[in-house]
Amino acid sequence: MALTHSPGLTGWFDAAPREEQDMALRAFEAMREHLDEREIDVLVIVGNDHLLNWPLSNTPEYTVGVDETHVGPADWYDEWLALEKFTVKGHAPLARHIVNQAARHGLAMAHKRDMQFDDSVSVPHAHLNAQAGRPIIPITLNCTVPPIPELRRAYDVGLILGQVIADHGGNERVAVIGTGGLSHEPGGPRYFFIDEEFDLWFLEMLKKGDHEALMRECTLERMEEAGSGGTAELLAWALALAFTKGPAEVLGYAPSHAWRSGTGFVIWPEVI
């Protein structure tokens, strides 16, 4: 599954029109039901690091949180997100397996035991997992500090992680959640801009389920046009997409000016 993680979804949720709030609440509920129905044990939450865990001098492409327990949101983000501190179990054996086995597949992933959480993990956790308390494995990616990878790179990383997680050998049922997007330009000149046309096109591509067409057509240049430094958060969606097959079900979308982000929610009924 994949969803927007904009801070407004917790920090100033009520600022959006009622219909946008209702759309988001219905989508969150459907996503929670989806996790329950599939008896998911562990959530791998993939979203970008907003220059919180890593400074601009060192921005690993991917970082895995390998701690036994995770605490968030980070100071400075908690008040902004209007969230109380949460504590949630990690899954250290699987997280460490991911780091080590990914390396054996040629994929370098940094790791942290004291990972800090901004909106990319805190917002989806608040809406999807605060009550259920499933263990999480947070994976952050870089999509804001150049060079920014293409969508296909994230999809390919997802394919590797699919093999790695399948090889773990545990009995846990794992769900991968991509967070971020859709179109927005946080802190840029077009801070208030949302490219609804791009968002609807992207979601339509997901509904068609043609992964190769999406990788071919959704270039970094196109994402940057739709909102520089923000729309490329959809790399996390592409990573999650690699675990799926067939069409996505779009649970809802709104070009939310109040939350300053194209705001969307999808699940994939079929996974690999």
Next chain:
Amino acid sequence: MGNVERVDKTLPLNDMIYHVRKDAELRRRWLEDLENLCREFGCSEREYQTLKAVDIRGLMDIGVHQYLIPHILRLFYGVTGMTNNHPALTAYRDAFADEAQPALKEPNG
């Protein structure tokens, strides 16, 4: 490519903001002793003056990462309730009036 490509990854001010956000003592000094704080992080006079003036366009011009600029504004204006009426956002509207125009038309924008 997009605006985010304008970042100067080596700019001392970017490094400074990264640390200030995460440290309560540095946040206090941000408000009370900004000049010396900038000096300790190796910021240039131009970086300090642009920051002191809260010049959003100027900060982008010298290579501050665009994502960190709202954080700079939060450090000056406060963190909570970041609706489009928050001072940090109204500062953006003023700095980029043409770009903000479509959203300004939204009733809840």
